[in-house]
Amino acid sequence: MKKSIYRKFRRNIIFFTLLVSFTPLILLGGIIYYNFVRVYEEKIEDQVKYRAKSQCNTVEVFLRERVAILSTLVDTHSFEYLKQQTNLSHIFDVISRRTDGLVDIGVIDGSGQHIAYSGPYDLAGLNYYHTFWFNEVMSKGKYISDVFMGFRKSPHFIIAVRGHNNGKNWVLRTTIDPDLFHQLVRTAQTGRSGDAYIINKDGIFQTGTRFSGSILGQSNLDTKLFGEGTSLVEKIKLNGRVKYYAGAWLKNNDWLLVISQDVSEEMAGLLTTRNFAILILSLGCLAIIYTTIITTKMTVQRLEKANDGINELNAQLMHSDKLAALGKMAAGIAHEINNPLAVIGEKAGWMRDLLMDEAFTNSDSYKEYSVSIDKIEEHVERARKITHNMLGFIRKMEPRLDDVDINGVLNQTVGLMQNQARLNNITIQMEFDPNIPIIASDQSQLQQVFLNLISNAIDAIEIGKSKEGRINLKTWQKNEYVFISIEDNGPGIPKESERKIFDPFFTTKKTGKGTGLGLSISYNIIEKMGGMINFENKAPQGIVFTIKLPVVLPEKK
């Protein structure tokens, strides 16, 4: 019952302590982590966006440069000049030496006929009149195509510029080296999972990619996500992996440069940090739990111990209160009984006196009267003993201080009891320390205590009766105390009676044999002298009472 209260108490303390310490800890950890992640993500987004934009510029510049070269050629050279194969080859040589990325160059007249060509393929003589790009360049003046297979059966794209000489339109066309272009785009790739490529409006790859697909393949990226013109960042979940996509439109919103980055790779550092933080947090929590449980346990244990002490003290106080109350009650009863008892006693005595007259002595019933009066007197005497003992119980006379020789008092007491002991076949053994000091105490009260204890011992042995009676008296001194022990080999007392042994009116003797006041009076006397009576119940091998008295040396006279 009591244990469970402490358990509940301990559980509550632990619960609230942990709640109070964990809540802010975890909240703080969570908030910091959340904000950190957000900042980190923003940083990654910015970075990816920036890369897309700058790479877009690079590609635009590359294309513009190539367009500019062709435009310059068209503006500075005549159709007649350029359609000469040797002239074209010479110019292409010069251009190839100064710049890279051009695979070939060709001149096409207004009817789509390929007139002159310099490059690795055999394309001269082909007619382009019906191709989409030819029509575009003829109408718009310049044109950059998407990647296509064309006549040469390999992915490439071309830049074409329209020339105008002598009222005739013609076209200068060049093919861009797809590998070089791809490399250019690829410089924006970072890390192990980064990718950079270009797709057209329809989602067709214009360059090779690292992970997403091969050139001219269909991308599954929705180009509409990227709006128009400006670069945007989207977080897209593909195949269970979260990726950042940044896109920037180039070539008049024909092409979309896409930079992609795997979130988990970019976040790897953060995740490590997060795991480390979680580890530290967990260790911290464990430490808190451990400390809380240990300290709470210790605290509650201390409390329990202290409470036990207080309870014991309370029990003792209650016990002495009870003793005092009982004592007062006993005294009150004794007072009320003493007066009628005195009358009864005196009347009986008077009857005895009258019985002495000759008239009565000769009466037939003289003996009966005499015996009856004896009985009355005997029982008045019995009642008198009880009431006087009860009064003695509360008699709080200041102990008179005599010079007391404990051994002497014991000897005297044993002398008084010797006859009774001998009658009951009991030997009284004495082992006295001859060196114990004379102390200042109340001799008659001490004698009463010794008398009580020895006569109790005799009565106890009498109850047991089976063996040879033996009472052991010992005295010794230890530090500031004199000890007197009285041991008998009677049956001891039942365990359940131990607590009540010093209670007034508690007795194990037969009705009428004891009042149950002897030990309680003895206890009070010794307590008032600053000493203590303890007992060690060795049932069924008897009981040892030990009196502990402080050594108070008599004043020198």
Add this chain to the structure above:
Amino acid sequence: MGIFRILIVDDEVDFLETIVNRLKKRKLDAIGVTSGEAALDLLAEQLFDVVLLDIKMPGGMDGIETLREIKKIRPLTEVLLLTGHASVETSIEGMKLGAFDYLLKPIKLEELLQKLAAAFGKKSTHDKKIQDAKIQELIRYPSKVFEQDKKE
């Protein structure tokens, strides 16, 4: 005046009558009264060797007051306190006021006789003092003593 004169004061009439009878039967001159006032009146007129005084007497003067008054008028008369109500305070007070002893009811007649004898003994060992006191008392209360002597 060869015999001891004992005045017994107790409000318990049954007790008083019986004890007086028993003492008389033992050739002691015992007189009983039931209140402190009556005792004082009697003491003013007569000489007693010992007064046996109950402490708790509801209604009139209690034992301690009576004792105080007795000691005023008869300082050499020994007083034995006898009561069923033993309390530390009254017993100490009684002894301080000059009571010879303090006895607790019920008491065995033998014990009482012993105590009475002791009280008488104390008187007789100071016989001379008593004689002197009697002379003093004769001087103080001559008429009453004479009257008393005449009666006897």
